[in-house]
Amino acid sequence: MLTAHKLLSQGQGLAPALLKRAATVELDWDVRQKSRFDATDSQGRQIGVFLPRGTAVRGGDVLVAEDGSLIRVIAAPQPVLVITACTEHGTPFDLTRAAYHLGNRHVPIELQPDHLKIEPDHVLADMLRAMHMTVVEACEAFEPEGGAYAAAAHGHAHAHGAHHSHGHDDPAAATDKPKRGLIPINIPVAAAAAAPHVHGPGCNHGHDHGH
Numbered sequence: 001m002l003t004a005h006k007l008l009s010q011g012q013g014l015a016p017a018l019l020k021r022a023a024t025v026e027l028d029w030d031v032r033q034k035s036r037f038d039a040t041d042s043q044g045r046q047i048g049v050f051l052p053r054g055t056a057v058r059g060g061d062v063l064v065a066e067d068g069s070l071i072r073v074i075a076a077p078q079p080v081l082v083i084t085a086c087t088e089h090g091t092p093f094d095l096t097r098a099a100y101h102l103g104n105r106h107v108p109i110e111l112q113p114d115h116l117k118i119e120p121d122h123v124l125a126d127m128l129r130a131m132h133m134t135v136v137e138a139c140e141a142f143e144p145e146g147g148a149y150a151a152a153a154h155g156h157a158h159a160h161g162a163h164h165s166h167g168h169d170d171p172a173a174a175t176d177k178p179k180r181g182l183i184p185i186n187i188p189v190a191a192a193a194a195a196p197h198v199h200g201p202g203c204n205h206g207h208d209h210g211h
Contacts, residue, residue: 001038001046004071006064007055011072014062022062022070028078029108029119029142032057041071059141075141082136083116083128090132098133108144117142 011019023041031037035051049063057063059075085094092114099116102109107124110117118124119142125135 001048002065002067002069003048003050004063004065005050007051007057008062008064010058010060011062014070018070019062019072022072024072024074025063026074026076027057028076029144030078032059032073032075047071056146058143075143077139078142079120080110080117080138080140080142081120081125081128082138082140083118084114084134084136086132086134094131094133098128098131101127101131110142110144117144 008014023043023045025039025041025047027037027039031039033056035049035053035055037049039047039049041047047063047065049057051057057073059073061073063071063073065071083095083098085092095114095116099109099111102116102118102124105124107118107121117140120137128135
């Protein structure tokens with residue numbers, strides 16, 4: 001069995017020709033969120049992956065085996081719930097509200113401009129439909145948001161120096177730091193506390209959100 005102890009985020013620094021020739025391994029999120037796992041690549045080789053604890057593997061990342069060979073990771077399609085705002089009666093802001101309520105339940109969420117994805121959960125699906133969201137079952141790759149700290153560890157965050165300032169008018173703003181446990185979603189406090197959307201008598205909201 002080959003072992004892999006190194007991960008190149010999105011194949012950073014590798015020539016396209018090398019990536020094209022690399023073996024591949026297709027993994028769902030349940031496996032990719034682990035830092036240690038076994039897998040079989042497209043060449044039939046058994047790979048033992050041993051990464052630093054807390055590392056999550058993303059589709060497009062490249063594992064480097066002990067013999068120097070490369071294994072490109074593909075995010076495998078898996079059952080998910082795709083959540084969108086109701087096109088007939090909703091607004092894009094409804095998606096933000098849905099992400100806020102899901103985040104309060106510590107649910108892994110994939111954030112996209114026009115939809116959200118979560119793993120199947122009939123209780124959450126019912127909650128979202130009660131909020132007038134459209135919830136559809138699908139089989140697609142799942143890449144949930146890792147949070148600000150995870151993004152920094154994965155090499156995607158903007159690095160700040162110890163005395164770096166963004167030039168805010170309020171000097172105290174430059175010292176603000178993200179608090180652990182908060183959801184990485186910018187949402188006004190007033191909006192977060194807003195009452196659930198209620199349709200009036202003339203809204204004719206008679207369509208089914210369960211499609």
